[in-house]
Amino acid sequence: MTVRRVLREIAPIVVGAAFFVLAWKAVVVIGDWKPFVLPAPETVAARFVRAWTEGTMTPHAATTLTEIALGFVAGAGSAVIVGYALARSHLAERVFSPYIVAAQSTPVLALAPLFVLWFGSGLLSKVIMCAIIVFFPVAVATMVGIRQVSGDLLEMGRAFRASRRQLLLGIEIPGALPSIFGGLRVGVTLAVIGAVIAEWSGADRGLGLLVILAQGSLFDIPLEFAALATIALLGVALYLVVVVLERRLVGDRG
């Protein structure tokens, strides 16, 4: 029974992946693409394995992961606080929402060089970039989620003499949690993009830098693909972490 369930859950993923790899291979073979334009999947896979076993990939991946983790936590944390203020204070919404929307509409790609100028080419400029890119979806999701918390439940809490803090932690935050996690799901994938873009504007280490190096001075296109694959896998893994956290915290609410 459980074996069958595992099959039902896993099989589509495996089949989908196989289909993707076969299609990729077919394009390479039919189009007769050279390995330095579009390497075949097995070429990339071999380069991927070699890059990891030789230790080329590890420091870059570790750096990018650190940037994403710190930026995500900082950005999402402040976004939840600001989102709450936007939901509950008309004044805060009037004052801050224009800037938040304007900041979101400004392409981060254009800001990245400025951040390197201001905060250096080290960790800080990447963390700030990630935080900013994560901020908007999480803040909006929090605002919407808090506003959707049932007034009936809040009245129930007040009737049982809940303090402001108890209303916040006992009813508002748990009530808004499904929506907040919606924002976190979007935010975590954006954080990956933020880190890579920030690295393009100047970095001494990171997967984004590796992509540029592999395409440019190293001219190792399979390595570039391997780095891109690592970035994608990192994004998927982080997304899954958020989903698992969501399952545990939000639980079954019917």
Added chain:
Amino acid sequence: MEEGERPRSRARWVARTDRRRAPKQGLGASGLTTLKTTSTTDRHDQPVAPTLTGAIQRPVDRAPDAAAPAIRLTDVSYAYRTSGGSRPAVTGITLTVKPGEFIALVGANGSGKSTLLRLVDGLLSPDTGSVELDDQVVAGPDPRVGLVFQEPRLLPWRSVLDNVAFPLELAGWARLPREVRAREMLDLAGLHGVDDARPHELSGGMRQRASLARALAPAPAVLLLDEPFSALDALTRERLNVQLQQIWTATGTTVVLVTHDVAEAVFLADRVAVLTGRPGRLSGEVPIQLSRPRVLDRLDAAAVSSAASGIRELLAGDAERSR
């Protein structure tokens, strides 16, 4: 600011200072004895009403003439603030409820029944007049009062047990005692074996039982019921009403039941107050002289029908006036 009532509920802070007056719960004692002792405050006890069957044992009042009503509303008016001004909900309500009494408020939709309950609970503060519990002015949600809403209003992310324990958690009870207490209340409300279930897994009737158990958990001296069973099917409602009578008998709390069901009011209450008009005012009271415990198919038919027709007359007078 969705509803006009929000700003004035700041009175909660005032109520905080009343906490020391909150009844002390004896943890070792069973739920029933706990409720019994807390439902009677030191001085203001009244002898058992003669219509009751004597299931409630109260200490004999030392000064019967000085007995304070459990609830006293004096010329209470309240209007909701709306964007276009104010919408009066109730006006000139004067009503007293004796300790341990079961009173029903009957009225059409919009006659301010629910508003009146929220005024007694302290969720709303009256514009004029005063609301007192045991001779003390109500200044915010009061620990002596338990409220059951029309909807269960359970927290969907909590188990049934944790929902019932919620008010105790807010009051700072430790986990173990509050779970013990919550289990007792679930038992009292007739909910068994669903401690760990989530609210959405329960039927409507079971959810409302859980909501009742939650209101009873802090051992309130006064239980306010806002059309608690109106969303349930007739059979379930009947069964819950019978059980509500038993719970009331066992706990000895003062009960105010808001309902638009005349039969339900007659079956349960010692006295029915009729609320009519917009804004609502009290148009009269009908005492219900039926012996207790009341059994559905063994009620004195003559007494029931005369009480019911009395209530309907009061309600109908309103309909005529508004025509």
